[in-house]
Amino acid sequence: MSFAAVRSILQLNTDETQALKFLPVVTQITAKKAVQGSTADLARLVDSIPIPCAPRFSCLVPIFHATLKSVQVPNYINLKTIPAIMGAKWALLGLVKICSAARPSAVGSDTGDSIVTKYIVRRWDEIFPWMRFFARNCLPSPYDVSVTPPRPDLCNVFDATKLCIHPLTFICTSSKEGRHILRSSISVQHYVAQLWVLVGNLKGDVLQGDPGSSTDSLVSMIRTSFTVTNNACISESEDPDKITLPISNYIHAAGGVKPVVYTLLRYIRRITRDAVAVEEPRSWTPSDKSVQHLHLFTAGLHYSFLFLKTISRQDASCRAQLIRQGSIRTMVDAITLILPKILVQTNAEMDFHSQLGLADRQNVLWMGYSYIASAIRDGDDGVTSVCQAIDAGLIQTLEKGVVCPPHANHREYPNGHPPRGRMGDVELLLLLPTFFLYHRVVESIFKHWFRVQSAPMAKREIRDKGLGVALELVLKSSIDAMDHRSVEPINPQEYKCSGPGCGIWTSEFVxxxxxxxxxxxxxxxxxxxxxxxxxxxxxxxxxxxxxxxxxxxxxxxxxxxxxxxxxxxxxxxxxxxxxxxxxxxxxxxxxxxxxxxxxxxxxxxxxxxxxxxxxxxxxxxxxxxxxxxxxxxxxxxxxxxxxxxxxxxxxxxxxxxxxxxxxxxxxxxxxxxxxxxxxxxxxxxxxxxxxxxxxxxxxxxxxxxxxxxxxxxxxxx
Structure with missing residues (x-):
């Protein structure tokens, strides 16, 4: 079935028309009909683009841009506007398909900017209104994903997700100019915040309309990759002269402090679950599928931890709400679960890999430790934060870290070990004893030692000597704290009236x-x-x-x-x-x-x-x-x-x-x-x-x- 033409012919310049002649003959014929306004041929043209060779079909981009420019976003959906909507849908899908295969380093010879900047960011005024249109009409409600989208017949949830989310991912990873749009536009931040809440509330692994061509969990992949976009909205600009919006704008756009906190902690828990579910790699090589998936999920956790730390530092209401909702326990649980996946010494090729290496894997843990340390050190009630961390098993988790050995003699790491970062495990560990002098913390220490005695851990070889020494000092200090708390008073008048000569116990006060x-x-x-x-x-x-x-x-x-x-x-x-x-x-x-x-x-x-x-x-x-x-x-x-x-x-x-x-x-x-x-x-x-x-x-x-x-x-x- 063929839809009516969007208009008689799309406006292409001479160079753009000439470039189409380098396409295969069949593709040229389809492109010609698409230029003449056939929506059906525009759809066939998009389907004919092979993903591995998509950048070679960049000559089709002017057709997609011309299609979007030739129509306006309708206020209503009816028989007259459906052709324009379908044309915009296929034009956007075409742009997404070509940009998805483009590398961030690919640049145009005329502007020197990346393909994503040329094809998406520079055409943002034409593309973004349609992204909002499909998000509003073809995606479920952010706060209630069980509600059926208003018009799934126009575009199923699977395609709408690609139209609404993928361009954001591209500009976050490939375009400096695009990232500035995320940080400076109120409407864009509102759009991103709503999508972030929506993706965080998605359940299951299948979207409506998913053809099922991949065995990978699409929802998990989308959730993980969206953390990059979300963090870009509140991160500092690469250009100090450019103005960025305050973080309060993003929090308001997402519905307030509570929705932001609930959604963020839900992201961390679900990404952690996905990372733990990754199968053990058959071979620790960059090409191994399990290694790639593990890298994706740990990167998602890294950006989620970074987002959490940022909003906690910049917004006092978020910081307090995070503590109340158990952010420290969530963080400790996440680190505890992924630590066996992270602290794995394999081989020189992997351990010192620029992206998949041990240093980047450990950096995920250090970011989590950094948030816990900042919550303790910079909060109004560090005692409560320390109690939550110890009750959640932070000390046991740090004890597991001693199994990761330092590497010997590598030119990039003079001390033989990848860097821990500004606030790593040792720094957090040495912060805890400064709170061991509080009664509530000592009670948590008692519980910790009770758990250790009830379920003793297997003896571990201390291969990280620095962490091992710090751990020994801290554990000794915890025992001293229990000793000081358990000292019996010299005189039982401790529980009596302080009046001279009065022997009435406080429990007997009249x-x-x-x-x-x-x-x-x-x-x-x-x-x-x-x-x-x-x-x-x-x-x-x-x-x-x-x-x-x-x-x-x-x-x-x-x-x-x-x-x-x-x-x-x-x-x-x-x-x-x-x-x-x-x-x-x-x-x-x-x-x-x-x-x-x-x-x-x-x-x-x-x-x-x-x-x-x-x-x-x-x-x-x-x-x-x-x-x-x-x-x-x-x-x-x-x-x-x-x-x-x-x-x-x-x-x-x-x-x-x-x-x-x-x-x-x-x-x-x-x-x-x-x-x-x-x-x-x-x-x-x-x-x-x-x-x-x-x-x-x-x-x-x-x-x-x-x-x-x-x-x-x-x-x-």
């Missing part, structure tokens, strides 16, 4: 639990005990205890003072010689403050570092407060082994991007509670409390209470 809003640590059974404690020394130590929990009164810090104190004591004792050296250096560097030096244990790095500074040089610490010399004298009087050369010690910790300098927890707890550690009894409901005074303050998301508002009121920082 009224509700009362907490001092100044220090956030002391608990009292009654107003009487609180007043008595204030007059008997708490007035002096209230500010000191508050400085031990930080200026913002973080619950994570407050509930972890025993662990922090344990690390503080053990680290300073273990570096006794280094401490003496640092003190002598500080006395020479700051002779005017020789009596006001403070030892700082920096726990924000691993291994911890020691610094000695004047008290006023400490960040986020009331160094000029006159109470500190008095406290230092008290410490010297009551300590069996007073510190030599410095007043007291402080500990620098972080909760992610926020860092705090804390007064020595071990000293504060020991001096304020008569050599007893104090741990919060979380078994008592603190949210059901009554106030002692007339003011109710909120620190660390818990109700905290002053004294009675009189002159004996607790010190407030």
């Amino acid at each position: 009224s509700k639990k009362r907490r001092c809003s100044g220090c956030l640590i002391s608990l009292y059974c009654s107003e009487k005990c609180q007043r008595t404690a204030w007059r008997n020394g708490h007035k002096k130590w209230c500010q000191v205890l508050r400085c031990a929990v930080g200026p913002w009164g973080s619950r994570d810090i407050r509930t972890s003072l025993q662990v922090i104190a344990g690390f503080e004591t053990s680290e300073i004792s273990g570096m006794a010689k280094d401490v003496e050296t640092r003190v002598r250096e500080a006395q020479q560097q700051f002779p005017a403050f020789i009596n006001k030096l403070v030892l700082m244990l920096d726990m924000t790095v691993f291994p911890p570092e020691i610094h000695v500074l004047p008290v006023h040089r400490l960040e986020q610490f009331p160094g000029k407060d006159p109470i500190w010399p008095e406290i230092a004298d008290e410490i010297r009087q009551r300590s069996d082994s007073p510190p030599k050369g410095y007043m007291f010690s402080v500990v620098k910790v972080h909760l992610g991007k926020s860092k705090f300098t804390l007064f020595s927890p071990s000293m504060a707890l020991r001096m304020a509670f008569e050599s007893q550690y104090f741990v919060v009894d979380d078994s008592v409901d603190e949210n059901d409390s009554t106030t002692l005074g007339d003011q109710d303050l909120d620190y660390g998301s818990e109700p905290l209470y002053d004294a009675d508002g009189s002159e004996d009121k607790c010190y407030e920082v």
Whole structure:
């Protein structure tokens, strides 16, 4: 059946007409009828193009361009507009077919740009409106793929996918000018975002209209390749002078933060599943089909990881939503599943291949590690992120990495091993111990060791020595954290009222639990005990205890003072010689403050570092407060082994991007509670409390209470 002509004849110039004479005779006849406006012959012309030799038929491109230029995108679909629609469909399919076989390096002699730039990007105003038309009328709804497209009779989903998605893939991989269109056009970004959501929601492996000529999973291939297009929309431009749209525009186009997060995590899970399902290569060579598929899927994961890291860094709402939806667990699961496929040493030809080699395969893992590290290091709540990572099995996954050996003597890698990148496994591994001093993290460590004991891993040969050494240090630190958390209190008054001489346990309080809003640590059974404690020394130590929990009164810090104190004591004792050296250096560097030096244990790095500074040089610490010399004298009087050369010690910790300098927890707890550690009894409901005074303050998301508002009121920082 032949459709009516689009118009009597398409407009071709003399050179374009002459070029058609180099085609086979049968193709020339079909091309002539297509130029005269026959849609049926235009379809036959496209079908006659052999894919392996498609670039040789580039002389047909002017026919396709002329067809698109000769018609306008209709507002309605009826008998009059169907011929134009079918002509545009076959013209677009022809362009896709020719560009699909073109190499990125193929350039035209007249413009010097790639074939894709000449045939698609430079004709974007003619091509893009038709791409949107077929996406709107021949593809399912992005958010409900079960809905039948409005007009599948015009173009089935299989062909519509090629028309709507393939040109985007071409310009992302082959055209710098085309990539700028993706980054700078609001309408194009909206189009790409909607397609990204649609492809992410596709289920199964077969599209409607798929001829079934290939055994490969078409949906998996499309999903994986679309990650390149998606990432190009939000990546930085190669030309710094060109303006790109903010990432908020793309997020809005995709439906908001939640759809973006859900779709992205779904992409990662499904691409991971596809990568794991790849059959073991029969021979690790670049021509092996399984090797090629594995490369495709791991590249898809790489760009998905990169997209995740970008939106997490640039948009705070996405960063928080990703953590809430378990992005760290998803990332750890993905790395754990693909790691056996990635860390495979084969032969020199493959391991050092420019595209399929071990370095590029490992780079997928490093990108995933980099996101986990950034979520921990740059987030507001790094403790939660670390807990999620450990609970997901990150430490076990890193333990598997030691089996990948370094290569010996290769000119591109002087150290014998492909580069790890800026944030690889070792860097992430050494970030974890900086959070081992928190109670919640130690609980996750307990669970980790319980899993290891329940299902012990087979003994592995440590072939990556650098990772092996770092792993040993971190595991030792995790055991130390459990030891510090398990220390029994010297005095059971830890769970009692802090009032002098009061022996009531917190679980036996007649009224509700009362907490001092100044220090956030002391608990009292009654107003009487609180007043008595204030007059008997708490007035002096209230500010000191508050400085031990930080200026913002973080619950994570407050509930972890025993662990922090344990690390503080053990680290300073273990570096006794280094401490003496640092003190002598500080006395020479700051002779005017020789009596006001403070030892700082920096726990924000691993291994911890020691610094000695004047008290006023400490960040986020009331160094000029006159109470500190008095406290230092008290410490010297009551300590069996007073510190030599410095007043007291402080500990620098972080909760992610926020860092705090804390007064020595071990000293504060020991001096304020008569050599007893104090741990919060979380078994008592603190949210059901009554106030002692007339003011109710909120620190660390818990109700905290002053004294009675009189002159004996607790010190407030």
